[in-house]
Amino acid sequence: MAKLKKWLGYALIAFVAFYLLTQPESAAGVIETGLGGLMSAAESLSRFVNALSV
Template identity: 65%
Template sequence: MARLKKWLGYALIAFVIFYLLTQPETVGTLVLSAFSGLGGAADSLSRFVNTLLL
């Protein structure tokens, strides 16, 4: 079972590298969307905390 997890991890890493090399614009868009989502979540959290404190 440990060997299977190890090989699946390697396969996943290989797929990600392949995807990065063949679709760089798509990956860039995905990363930008992910960071935008994280920024929005952080903004919402900060507004919530400010509302509690003020």
């Protein structure tokens, strides 16, 4: 079972590398969307914490 997880991990890394090399614009859009979501979540958490302290 451990070998299967190891090979699946390698396959996932290979797929991501292939995607980045063949579709760089799409990959950049995915990263941009993900980072935008993280920034939005961080902003919302910041507002929540500030609201608690008032």
